[in-house]
Amino acid sequence: MLLVEDVYAGYGLSEVLLGTSLAVKPGTVVALIGANGAGKTTTMRAISGLLRPARGRVLLDGNPVQGLAASRIARLGLAHAPEGRKVFGTLCVEDNLLLGAYGRLPRFFGFRGRAASDLERVYALFPRLRERRRQLAGTLSGGEQQMLAIGRALMARPKLMLLDEPSMGLAPVIVQEVFRTIRQLKAEGMTMLLVEQFAKTALEVADYAYVMERGRIAIEGTPAELRRDERLLAAYLG
Amino acid sequence: MPASIVAQMAISGALMGLVYALIAYGFQLTYATSKSINFGQGELVMVSAFFSLTLLDLGLSYWLVLPAGLLFGAALGLVVERAAVRLALEQKSEGWILLTIILGLFFFSAAENIWGRDDRPFPTPIPSESFHVFGVDVTPLELSVAVGVLAVMGLIELLKRKTLLGKAFEAVSVDRDAGELMGISAKRTVMLSYALSGTVAALAGILVSPITTVGPTMASALVLKAFSVAVVAGLDSGFGVVLVGMFLGALETLASFYVGSGWREAPGLVLLILALAVRPTGVFGKAAIRKV
Ligand SMILES: Nc1ncnc2c1ncn2[C@@H]1O[C@H](COP(=O)(O)OP(=O)(O)OP(=O)(O)O)[C@@H](O)[C@H]1O
Ligand SMILES: [Mg+2]
Numbered sequence: 106m107l108l109v110e111d112v113y114a115g116y117g118l119s120e121v122l123l124g125t126s127l128a129v130k131p132g133t134v135v136a137l138i139g140a141n142g143a144g145k146t147t148t149m150r151a152i153s154g155l156l157r158p159a160r161g162r163v164l165l166d167g168n169p170v171q172g173l174a175a176s177r178i179a180r181l182g183l184a185h186a187p188e189g190r191k192v193f194g195t196l197c198v199e200d201n202l203l204l205g206a207y208g209r210l211p212r213f214f215g216f217r218g219r220a221a222s223d224l225e226r227v228y229a230l231f232p233r234l235r236e237r238r239r240q241l242a243g244t245l246s247g248g249e250q251q252m253l254a255i256g257r258a259l260m261a262r263p264k265l266m267l268l269d270e271p272s273m274g275l276a277p278v279i280v281q282e283v284f285r286t287i288r289q290l291k292a293e294g295m296t297m298l299l300v301e302q303f304a305k306t307a308l309e310v311a312d313y314a315y316v317m318e319r320g321r322i323a324i325e326g327t328p329a330e331l332r333r334d335e336r337l338l339a340a341y342l343g
Numbered sequence: 344m345p346a347s348i349v350a351q352m353a354i355s356g357a358l359m360g361l362v363y364a365l366i367a368y369g370f371q372l373t374y375a376t377s378k379s380i381n382f383g384q385g386e387l388v389m390v391s392a393f394f395s396l397t398l399l400d401l402g403l404s405y406w407l408v409l410p411a412g413l414l415f416g417a418a419l420g421l422v423v424e425r426a427a428v429r430l431a432l433e434q435k436s437e438g439w440i441l442l443t444i445i446l447g448l449f450f451f452s453a454a455e456n457i458w459g460r461d462d463r464p465f466p467t468p469i470p471s472e473s474f475h476v477f478g479v480d481v482t483p484l485e486l487s488v489a490v491g492v493l494a495v496m497g498l499i500e501l502l503k504r505k506t507l508l509g510k511a512f513e514a515v516s517v518d519r520d521a522g523e524l525m526g527i528s529a530k531r532t533v534m535l536s537y538a539l540s541g542t543v544a545a546l547a548g549i550l551v552s553p554i555t556t557v558g559p560t561m562a563s564a565l566v567l568k569a570f571s572v573a574v575v576a577g578l579d580s581g582f583g584v585v586l587v588g589m590f591l592g593a594l595e596t597l598a599s600f601y602v603g604s605g606w607r608e609a610p611g612l613v614l615l616i617l618a619l620a621v622r623p624t625g626v627f628g629k630a631a632i633r634k635v
């Protein structure tokens with residue numbers, strides 16, 4: 106499904122990714138964990154095209170996508186719920202969701218009807234969003250914004266979802282809710298790459314995990330294997 | 344001085360002020376999507392007016408020339424985006440400031456070469472005999488300016504709010520990267536905004552030409568007023584530029600009548616200085632004034 110091969114990327118003169126490689130198989134959830142500043146967000150940006158890799162390849166369903174505009178990659182079936190949620194604060198909740206499906210909706214009229222079943226599905230998953238569908242996204246609580254960011258990504262009917270720290274800054278109860286959603290999506294067969302600070306919880310939902318250190322993958326394995334790794338236990342799982 | 348004459352002048356001025364508003368609106372459209380504006384916007388107004396005049400000279404009807412002129416303006420907007428803006432934005436530089444000024448100068452000398460330096464009248468089927476309404480005299484020509492400006496701005500605002508394309512436009516304005524992640528091409532959105540901006544510039548030219556005549560310098564004063572309006576109203580409210588534009592237009596007519604015709608430009612200047620003093624870090628101030 107997704108293959109990242111020896112990717113180098115950075116911001117201007119500062120090189121962040123120094124040969125990152127990872128793979129996500131269809132129908133699996135893969136966790137990407139690591140310390141602050143290790144390059145997890147940068148990896149996601151390099152995959153979704155927000156950042157152009159200086160070297161290396163990103164393959165989506167076997168096709169190279171590195172160097173394409175992020176909007177092109179999104180239309181190939183990759184949905185990226187970015188760090189910090191990045192909802193469109195001046196648009197209402199429902200407009201945010203509709204834009205999630207932008208690639209396959211008519212531009213002028215009739216888009217609401219065409220998106221009705223997808224909206225229904227997202228509202229069923231997040232009833233709170235239905236209650237607030239006419240509210241400006243900028244006025245939502247952090248947890249609601251995160252639900253909106255995930256819902257907006259789902260609207261695209263993606264083949265692969267990238268979730269960057271969906272639990273960031275949320276109260277423990279809400280974090281539980283977010284992870285319940287992730288489990289539910291996994292049960293429905295969604296393929297996901299998940300970046301998380303809560304490494305423990307992430308390993309509970311993941312089928313496979315990568316640990317990043319300074320722009321490279323330092324350790325990888327199944328959650329069971331990683332839990333046996335003493336070094337990792339000390340550094341990330343407390 | 345009867346109050347009705349004051350009202351008369353204020354209304355005539357305000358109607359002209361709508362042209363400032365329309366040009367300022369063109370700045371807003373591109374600023375929203377790309378944080379850039381075309382400093383040669385006045386030349387788009389002028390070249391589109393000359394182009395339309397040429398079509399009229401060829402014998403085409405005004406009602407055919409109008410859409411053709413607007414399309415021509417859209418095309419010019421795309422040229423500006425491609426030639427002067429895109430590369431600078433890709434490199435995250437402010438090069439578009441200089442490049443749009445230079446492209447404007449190029450359009451100016453091209454227009455002089457093609458159409459000459461003389462001011463020429465712009466024939467229109469809209470009559471200029473005034474009629475009496477609510478105690479003031481207005482001409483259908485002045486009214487056509489108001490109707491044209493408000494109709495086109497209203498239509499664009501409606502499209503922005505009601506269509507998915509409009510919402511995508513807003514999304515890219517709020518967060519370009521997040522918009523890209525939705526599958527919205529930021530590049531095409533910026534192109535669209537420049538095409539729309541060129542269209543409203545052309546409309547301004549076609550609407551104002553029958554009143555002011557057509558010449559290479561016809562838009563230089565207009566565009567300066569539009570800058571003032573954009574600075575005072577801010578670069579994100581279409582409603583704001585309409586209000587400020589009409590206010591400035593009215594003020595100018597009154598100033599030139601009461602103080603003397605040489606004082607016509609004073610209100611714009613005063614308004615601009617006041618706005619910069621009160622809101623020195625206004626959207627526009629940050630983006631352009633400081634850098635130029
Ligand atoms: N826009 C940027 N410009 C310059 N440097 C950046 C930018 N974004 C991130 N960096 C740098 O790149 C490095 C990796 O950042 P990145 O955001 O990928 O880390 P992360 O693993 O996601 O961290 P966190 O857990 O804090 O989210 C950091 O040293 C950071 O300072
Ligand atoms: Mg991060």
